[in-house]
Amino acid sequence: MNKCNVIGVLDNAMQGLTPEAQDKIKQADQIIAAPRTIELFKHDFKDDAEVIDLSGKMMQLPKIIQDSIKAQRQVIVLATGDPLCHGIGSFLLKKLTRTLINVLPNLSMVQLAFSYLGESWQDAKICSVHTKDTGEWLADSGFEHGLYQLLRAIRNNRLLAVYTSPENSPQRIARMLIAEGLAEYYEFSIFEQLLQKDELFSLHQDVSSVAKTHYADLNIVIIQRKKALENRRLFGYPDDFYAQRKPEKGLITRRDIRAVVLAKMQLQTDSIVWDIGAGSGSVGLEAASICEQGYVHAIEKNCADLELILENRHKMQLINYSVVCAKAPDKMAHWLAPDAVFIGGSAGQLRPLIEMILQKLRQGGTLVMNFITLENLNESIEILKSLNLSWELTQLQASHSKPILHMNRLQSDNLVWIISVNKINNTIEI
Numbered sequence: 001m002n003k004c005n006v007i008g009v010l011d012n013a014m015q016g017l018t019p020e021a022q023d024k025i026k027q028a029d030q031i032i033a034a035p036r037t038i039e040l041f042k043h044d045f046k047d048d049a050e051v052i053d054l055s056g057k058m059m060q061l062p063k064i065i066q067d068s069i070k071a072q073r074q075v076i077v078l079a080t081g082d083p084l085c086h087g088i089g090s091f092l093l094k095k096l097t098r099t100l101i102n103v104l105p106n107l108s109m110v111q112l113a114f115s116y117l118g119e120s121w122q123d124a125k126i127c128s129v130h131t132k133d134t135g136e137w138l139a140d141s142g143f144e145h146g147l148y149q150l151l152r153a154i155r156n157n158r159l160l161a162v163y164t165s166p167e168n169s170p171q172r173i174a175r176m177l178i179a180e181g182l183a184e185y186y187e188f189s190i191f192e193q194l195l196q197k198d199e200l201f202s203l204h205q206d207v208s209s210v211a212k213t214h215y216a217d218l219n220i221v222i223i224q225r226k227k228a229l230e231n232r233r234l235f236g237y238p239d240d241f242y243a244q245r246k247p248e249k250g251l252i253t254r255r256d257i258r259a260v261v262l263a264k265m266q267l268q269t270d271s272i273v274w275d276i277g278a279g280s281g282s283v284g285l286e287a288a289s290i291c292e293q294g295y296v297h298a299i300e301k302n303c304a305d306l307e308l309i310l311e312n313r314h315k316m317q318l319i320n321y322s323v324v325c326a327k328a329p330d331k332m333a334h335w336l337a338p339d340a341v342f343i344g345g346s347a348g349q350l351r352p353l354i355e356m357i358l359q360k361l362r363q364g365g366t367l368v369m370n371f372i373t374l375e376n377l378n379e380s381i382e383i384l385k386s387l388n389l390s391w392e393l394t395q396l397q398a399s400h401s402k403p404i405l406h407m408n409r410l411q412s413d414n415l416v417w418i419i420s421v422n423k424i425n426n427t428i429e430i
Helices: 019-027 035-044 058-070 088-096 109-117 148-156 170-179 207-211 255-264 282-290 304-315 350-360 374-386
Strands: 004-009 030-033 050-053 075-080 101-104 125-128 159-163 186-192 200-206 219-225 272-276 295-300 321-325 340-343 366-371 392-396 399-404 407-412 416-422
Touching: 004 019, 004 035, 004 058, 004 088, 019 035, 019 075, 019 101, 030 035, 030 058, 035 050, 035 075, 058 075, 058 088, 075 088, 088 101, 109 159, 109 186, 109 200, 109 219, 125 148, 148 159, 148 170, 170 186, 170 207, 170 219, 186 207, 200 207, 255 282, 255 366, 255 392, 255 416, 272 282, 282 295, 282 304, 282 321, 282 340, 295 304, 304 321, 340 350, 350 366, 350 374, 366 374, 374 416
Parallel strands: 004 075, 004 101, 030 050, 030 075, 125 159, 272 295, 272 340, 295 321, 340 366
Antiparallel strands: 159 219, 186 200, 186 219, 366 416, 392 416, 399 407
16 A cells, blocks of 8 residues: 655755655655755656645644555655654554554654764653744743743753754753753753754753853753752751741641641642642642642742742742632642642632632542631531531541640640542532
8 A cells, every 4th residue: 555654854854864765755756845855855856756845734734645645656755853752653654544644754863963962862851942932931931831841841850952942942941940940950952953054062061051042943952960959858847947927836737737738638649739828838849849740830829929929939849739819719820630639728718619619629529728726617617518518527636745844745736627528539519
């Protein structure tokens, strides 16, 4: 059966191809490629070959190929390097299946870059920001930003290869690491114009230097961790670790209560968490630390607290956490559906919050609420009863040793009630 050949090519044109690949290019009736690749090979196509500029035609491509195969035409697609490594090959195989597509891979840009660097690459995480302009990464950017997945990969891997684009450049990636306080831990090697006469390598560059340097649009970046990230505990930070406003004992869920709340939230490494009434951020930030492959959305109505929350986030080197200043449920519409929700403060909106949360909560998810007043506790119980929900109530009061003369006494913290609702045990009809 006739197939479309997807051929990996390099910037050294025919010189970098096998005899089989060269023959298929010379015999093709129809060639589909990007303008730069067409220019590179235009003298190798047969005189009556149809040449199609790929620009803006990605979604039309499967039909174009199917029509050519049906007409018994020899159709090829030229793609850079290995078409199955962040290339067009995966897209075509998904749309047309293996029966219509034959891939002839070449060396990938990743392989070439690592060979020039003199490093093995089997452990490297390969990423791509060869996409539309993501915009600059700012200190309050979150999961919706186009560079978030790359930042998470950098945070979790010691060695990465990154396909860039003219807008999402090495400079922009470096500025992101500076904004997140990670610059000192990494170094960049940038490979420009590979296999072209003006190719250029910049090896083992400091992040701060990369952020200020211009590079050619065609480049690939290798990011290496040059020193270990600081070890951090998953949860259980002392209360005085957190920056906080301090009326009396501070607007913070204290460590003993925090540990129970996090346990009741039944977190997994990839959980999506909502923290409503974040205060100093302690519950949400420790949830983000536990859920390293997940994400935490937080909201706090007192805007003065946001600076403190972001300071705490920076100290914990967390990237999977964002916070907004608003009165819930405002500004929550775009949040990811949660696996766990914590309500530390409701600003008088308890019923609409509970109803909205239980609608959005994923099946098997958990809502946990803290109360320190009888009135709010009773209100929450009445709401849950009216919704025919089953729930669990826990009462906690921790006491801590305090010195008195040459002895010690116990001093009690405020009594706290914790209510948890699990969506496994409830049919939600609101």
